[in-house]
Amino acid sequence: MDAKEILKEHISKFTFLSDEQLDYVFGHFNLIHLKKGQSLISEGDFVNHEYFVIDGCLKAFYLNDNMKMFILQFAMPTWWVTDFDALYNKTRATINVDCISHSTILSISNEDREKICHEIHEIEHFFRWRTNKGYIALQKRLLSFMDNDAKFRYEELLALYPQLYNLVPKHLIAAYLGVTRETLSRLHQAKH
Amino acid sequence: MDAKEILKEHISKFTFLSDEQLDYVFGHFNLIHLKKGQSLISEGDFVNHEYFVIDGCLKAFYLNDNMKMFILQFAMPTWWVTDFDALYNKTRATINVDCISHSTILSISNEDREKICHEIHEIEHFFRWRTNKGYIALQKRLLSFMDNDAKFRYEELLALYPQLYNLVPKHLIAAYLGVTRETLSRLHQAKH
Incomplete structure (x- = not known):
């Protein structure tokens, strides 16, 4: 499956979008290829995107003052990852995200997510349930x-x-x- | 302020509702008065409501096999509380919720929350951001x-x-x- 099909199947678990709506939504994402070890978010960065994993595996992690690593989340295909605290509150990142293997991801900006949530009620529904599931896992x-x-x-x-x-x-x-x-x-x- | 005013002010931090919409939304909540020590959710219960605190203080807690208590959350005025895992996944509660002091709360059922989210886009927006904030705190x-x-x-x-x-x-x-x-x-x- 290509990236659009994977995103479509994922969204369809929570809500129904027409093919036209899906094309429109998909147009707000960018496809990014990353190499093993490549960093997506580093502590101290301003964060303006969240990421949906198409292929590969990433890790979201925190380093304490003694440089001990704590892994918050592994992000496998169809998982979402970013520093949500920094993204939503427009603060600097306190966690890091990098690639455990070569990875392909879709990125969407904060502004574009809010725009499509505002324009398409079903997308707001999708993102509400996506976060509900994340809340339970946490x-x-x-x-x-x-x-x-x-x-x-x-x-x-x-x-x-x-x-x-x-x-x-x-x-x-x-x-x-x-x-x-x-x-x-x-x-x-x-x-x- | 009465319960409706408190809920209205809370929702208005995230989205705009007309007075008519707010009356309609408020009509899906029930006002409940609880005594100090009274239990709202016990481990093993089926859970069909979430709760918005108007006055007082509750605690959400977990008891391990040795009956050691771990407090997940204190719920003060304008906080939401329930066993979200049990509520969303329709499983039995793994945590308990009870009152630290006499408390006044508003309850809404799972079905009514989904109904008003479906009917009023702004309410879906409100609940998405409510959960986003909860995710960051967790x-x-x-x-x-x-x-x-x-x-x-x-x-x-x-x-x-x-x-x-x-x-x-x-x-x-x-x-x-x-x-x-x-x-x-x-x-x-x-x-x-």
């Missing part, structure tokens, strides 16, 4: 961190991204779970 | 837990709810921060 992730339950986080990760364990370096999976590499191996062996 | 909270930064969480709490330290029992504030009572006292003294 809440589950927060609860697993509050309860310090690495086993739950590991199982949640496998449910969200079944192929991830084979695609992503182990130190990044450990940074997502907030555990050491040794703990990750133990969790993986216990599961299999 | 992401900040998640980052502070990943980095295990209790000082940051304490300052974030005071910024979100300036009057809370005097209103809410200290053991609940400690359960929000994920620290002991002793650590909470130390954080409080360091700040003042």
